Amino acid sequence: xxxxxxxxxxxxxxxxxxxxxxxxxxxxxxxxxxxxxxxxxxxxxxxxxxxxxxxxxxxxxxxxxxxxxxxxxxxxxxxxxxxxxxxxxxxxxxxxxxxxxxxxxxxxxxxxxxxxxxxxxxxxxxxxxxxxxxxxxxxxxxxxxxxxxxxxxxxxxxxxxxxxxxxxxxxxxxxxxxxxxxxxxxxxxxxxxxxxxxxxxxxxxxxxxxxxxxxxxxxxxxxxxxxxxxxxxxxxxxxxxxxxxxxxxxxxxxxxxxxxxxxxxxxxxxxxxxxxxxxxxxxxxxxxxxxxxxxxxxxxxxxxxxxxxxxxxxxxxxxxxxxxxxxxxxxxxxxxxxxxxxxxxxxxxxxxxxxxxxxxxxxx
Amino acid sequence: xxxxxxxxxxxxxxxxxxxxxxxxxxxxxxxxxxxxxxxxxxxxxxxxxxxxxxxxxxxxxxxxxxxxxxxxxxxxxxxxxxxxxxxxxxxxxxxxxxxxxxxxxxxxxxxxxxxxxxxxxxxxxxxxxxxxxxxxxxxxxxxxxxxxxxxxxxxxxxxxxxxxxxxxxxxxxxxxxxxxxxxxxxxxxxxxxxxxxxxxxxxxxxxxxxxxxxxxxxxxxxxxxxxxxxxxxxxxxxxxxxxxxxxxxxxxxxxxxxxxxxxxxxxxxxxxxxxxxxxxxxxxxxxxxxxxxxxxxxxxxxxxxxxxxx
Numbered sequence: 001x002x003x004x005x006x007x008x009x010x011x012x013x014x015x016x017x018x019x020x021x022x023x024x025x026x027x028x029x030x031x032x033x034x035x036x037x038x039x040x041x042x043x044x045x046x047x048x049x050x051x052x053x054x055x056x057x058x059x060x061x062x063x064x065x066x067x068x069x070x071x072x073x074x075x076x077x078x079x080x081x082x083x084x085x086x087x088x089x090x091x092x093x094x095x096x097x098x099x100x101x102x103x104x105x106x107x108x109x110x111x112x113x114x115x116x117x118x119x120x121x122x123x124x125x126x127x128x129x130x131x132x133x134x135x136x137x138x139x140x141x142x143x144x145x146x147x148x149x150x151x152x153x154x155x156x157x158x159x160x161x162x163x164x165x166x167x168x169x170x171x172x173x174x175x176x177x178x179x180x181x182x183x184x185x186x187x188x189x190x191x192x193x194x195x196x197x198x199x200x201x202x203x204x205x206x207x208x209x210x211x212x213x214x215x216x217x218x219x220x221x222x223x224x225x226x227x228x229x230x231x232x233x234x235x236x237x238x239x240x241x242x243x244x245x246x247x248x249x250x251x252x253x254x255x256x257x258x259x260x261x262x263x264x265x266x267x268x269x270x271x272x273x274x275x276x277x278x279x280x281x282x283x284x285x286x287x288x289x290x291x292x293x294x295x296x297x298x299x300x301x302x303x304x305x306x307x308x309x310x311x312x313x314x315x316x317x318x319x320x321x322x323x324x325x326x327x328x329x330x331x332x333x334x335x336x337x338x339x340x341x342x343x344x345x346x347x348x349x350x351x352x353x354x355x356x357x358x359x360x361x362x363x364x
Numbered sequence: 365x366x367x368x369x370x371x372x373x374x375x376x377x378x379x380x381x382x383x384x385x386x387x388x389x390x391x392x393x394x395x396x397x398x399x400x401x402x403x404x405x406x407x408x409x410x411x412x413x414x415x416x417x418x419x420x421x422x423x424x425x426x427x428x429x430x431x432x433x434x435x436x437x438x439x440x441x442x443x444x445x446x447x448x449x450x451x452x453x454x455x456x457x458x459x460x461x462x463x464x465x466x467x468x469x470x471x472x473x474x475x476x477x478x479x480x481x482x483x484x485x486x487x488x489x490x491x492x493x494x495x496x497x498x499x500x501x502x503x504x505x506x507x508x509x510x511x512x513x514x515x516x517x518x519x520x521x522x523x524x525x526x527x528x529x530x531x532x533x534x535x536x537x538x539x540x541x542x543x544x545x546x547x548x549x550x551x552x553x554x555x556x557x558x559x560x561x562x563x564x565x566x567x568x569x570x571x572x573x574x575x576x577x578x579x580x581x582x583x584x585x586x587x588x589x590x591x592x593x594x595x596x597x598x599x600x601x602x603x604x605x606x607x608x609x610x611x612x613x614x615x616x617x618x619x620x621x622x623x624x625x626x627x628x629x630x631x632x633x634x635x636x637x638x639x640x641x642x643x644x645x646x647x648x649x650x651x652x653x654x655x656x657x658x659x660x661x662x663x664x665x666x667x668x669x670x671x672x673x674x
Contacts, residue, residue: 040471088455136644146651149402149455150594154640157587165633283463290456324470324582331464335442338457342450 010347021344022291025337032336033329047316047325054315055308061315063197067269068307070202071096071261071278075285076303077206077213078130078258080294084217085250086230091137091152092258093282094159095130099259100266101163102129104182104273107266108171111186118188122263130259131252133159138251142244148251160276167275180275191268200268206303209257210296217296226250258282280327284310287334306330367498373622374502374615379576381614382513383408383568383585387592388599388606389513389520390564394440395596396524397557398537398664402458403443404565405589406465411436411569413469416476416580425483429509429570436566437559439465444558448551451668462589470582481578485509507575509567516564520603533557537662540669550669565589587640594643597650600660616642 034044055065075092082089102125110118133155140146164180173183191200217223229236229243236243261281266273288306292298313326387404394401401407414435419428443461446452485507494504524530535543536553544550568588573580591613599605619628620635628635 090459140644140648140651144648144652146648147597150590150647151644153590154587154594154644157640158637161633161637165631168633169631280466283466286459287463322471322474324467324474327467328464328471329467331460331467334456334460335446335464338452338460339446339450341452345451 008347008349009345018293018344021340022337025340026333028340029329029332029336033325033332036328037325042319042321047319047321050316050319051309051312051326055312061311063199064311065304065307066199066203068310069303070200070206070268071265071281072284072288072306072310073206073299073303074202074209074261074264075258075281076288076292076299077209077296078254078256078261079285080289080292080296080299081213081217081226081257082134082251082254083289083294084223084230085226085246087141087247087251087254088149089134089137089152089251089254089258090149090286091134091155091255091282092261092285093278093280094152094156095133095255095258096262096265096278096282097156097159097163098129098133098255099126099262100129100273100277101159101166101262102126102259103263104166104171104185104266107185107189108182111189113188115188115190115192119191119267122189122267123260126259126263127256128259130262131256133259134251134255135248138248138255141251142247152251156282163273163277164275167273171273173272182273184272185267189267190271191264193268198269200264202264202268205260205264207300209260210300213257214296217294222246258285261285279310284330287330290334291337369625371498371501373618373626375505376618376622377611377615378502378506378510379614380617381610381612382510383571383576384588384592384595384613385513385607385610386516386568386571387565387589388595388610389516389603390561390568391592391596392599392601392603392606393520393524393533393557393564394561395665396533396537396601396662397554398540398662398667398669399444399447399554399558400454400458400666401440401443401461401558401561402455402593403440403461403465403589404458404561404592405585405587406462406469407436407439407562407565408569408572408585408589408592409465409469409583410439411566412573412584413473413476413569413580415566415570416481416573417472419481419483419574420476420479423482425481425485425574428483428574429485429567432566432570432574433563434566436569437563440558440562440565441555443562444555447668448554448558451670454666454668466583473580473582476580477582479579481574484578485575509571509575517603517607524603534662537664540664544669544671554669565592568592591639591643594647597661598646601662602660613639613642 030048037044037047055061075096078095079089079092103122106122106125107118110121134152137148137151137155140151141148167180167182171182173181175183191202193200225236225241226246228239229241229246233243262278265277270277284306288299288302292302309326309329313323316325317323387408391401391404411432415428415432418431419425422428443457446457447454487505487507490504494500532543532548532553535548536550540550569585572584595606595609595613598609616639619638620632623630623632623635
């Protein structure tokens with residue numbers, strides 16, 4: 001059989017083709033997910049319908065989806081920046097926690113300040129927190145070539161534990177009945193919401209960030225430099241770019257933006273710091289960035305889709321399925337799209353001889 | 365501090381180090397073939413949950429252990445297919461394996477949260493050896509899986525350095541084009557060893573859910589898979605050094621729980637950070653003195669081999 005399958009190299013630069021391949025990958029992932037659901041005794045169509053209905057079928061569902069889109073999008077923007085330079089920042093989760101800590105610190109200490117002052121301060125603090133979290137792996141990578149994949153990941157656990165330390169220890173709400181939470185922030189530290197919904201101004205911030213980062217990456221010298229350095233650091237050095245500095249700077253900006261996702265969560269949604277406040281947004285962000293091909297504008301739509309996936313995951317819980325079905329589907333989608341990318345680099349065709357067996361035999 | 369506390373702490377360090385040791389041995393084998401599998405965390409979780417489920421259903425810990433190994437191996441084949449056949453990025457594929465493994469394991473394990481293991485591996489003293497003062501209790505009064513891990517170190521060492529297959533494996537990892545030229549079936553060798561890596565990771569996961577803390581908890585590996593990946597670098601791809609590294613990490617791992625009995629008054633939450641910070645520190649230290657790392661790492665690690673690009 002393999003004899004008749006022709007695999008040739010090609011170089012696909014066609015935007016529509018790339019898009020089609022990704023959609024194809026997502027479709028295959030859903031089919032595989034359905035097969036898995038059948039084997040575990042669930043009706044896949046029902047599950048998918050419940051998920052879609054839960055996420056997009058009502059005003060409440062759409063609102064919840066947007067609420068989830070905010071941290072996903074901001075964190076995905078953050079990791080996209082590092083990925084452009086082929087720096088594997090998989091520490092967005094820890095950077096979200098670090099940003100959350102810093103923003104909470106500001107909110108708890110300066111609660112009497114007016115919103116207009118307090119919220120920008122929290123945002124800057126969160127950026128610095130995330131940047132700090134990413135700068136340790138950045139320094140190690142740029143000076144000693146330490147693999148940033150593992151170091152950024154280790155920082156995730158440290159960030160999660162730091163939050164635990166604070167909410168179980170010095171920042172614990174004395175009136176919190178021993179729950180691992182801080183006291184509620186003063187209302188001036190809340191991000192304003194739209195009408196009576198839970199959707200907060202973070203969505204505007206996130207979309208603005210997408211456009212700013214799009215311009216930063218595609219229209220500025222810095223954006224060009226990190227792309228060149230990502231493709232070939234020797235070329236970048238030869239062209240006189242400071243690669244060492246750019247590695248640290250890029251990782252810090254990447255982490256800082258992910259940190260802002262932590263701020264929007266504590267300030268816009270939970271209004272306090274709590275243990276395990278991010279259910280893995282930082283990991284989903286990696287998948288989103290990859291699916292969006294590191295394009296900040298595309299990331300808006302992919303994040304919305306993934307927000308829906310998470311909300312849909314909660315919706316199926318009522319029918320006895322764990323919410324982790326959403327995480328499972330995310331993993332499957334990443335696999336399938338990754339596998340589908342093979343077709344952007346190679347053309348697979350069935351050799352004509354396959355259809356005329358007789359001739360093939362003669363030719364050997 | 366009296367002797368008994370030291371012995372019981374070190375003995376606990378061996379137990380805490382064993383799951384990391386299993387996973388690290390598997391990753392050494394996998395990376396020797398030139399394939400970097402960052403999905404160890406995911407494979408361990410799959411091993412832990414499948415092993416636990418099988419042990420609950422069969423009421424036999426050995427069935428659980430074997431199922432865990434098989435599950436880890438089968439799960440790793442996703443990574444093998446993506447990176448070897450479809451030539452995807454090994455880094456992204458490994459990450460996907462971890463994310464998918466986390467979701468899949470909590471999906472499978474949902475119904476088993478909170479039930480204790482009906483059966484587990486308990487401690488068996490080896491006659492004579494366990495009577496050696498001090499180290500006897502630490503090394504030879506453990507459960508059977510710890511003893512198997514000792515044997516595995518020897519087995520992996522012999523396999524890598526004394527067998528024909530080990531030689532082929534290293535040839536593929538160092539220079540797949542040259543290996544291909546002398547007639548070694550490169551992708552077959554890589555498939556086999558990614559699978560073996562998965563089997564070991566599955567065993568490490570099963571150790572967690574069947575011996576270390578016999579129960580199933582979501583995300584119960586808590587980063588141990590990633591620590592195993594860094595341990596491989598620390599061990600310079602040498603199984604014997606992996607043993608030493610695992611027990612150091614095991615020791616740091618239990619410090620958080622034992623801090624109070626050892627008279628340490630720092631918050632236990634900070635103690636729990638130590639293994640992760642230590643891992644980072646070790647990685648930075650090793651890359652700072654680059655020399656021996658470059659010699660030890662398989663030449664083609666992380667690069668997909670494609671015949672047309674020879």
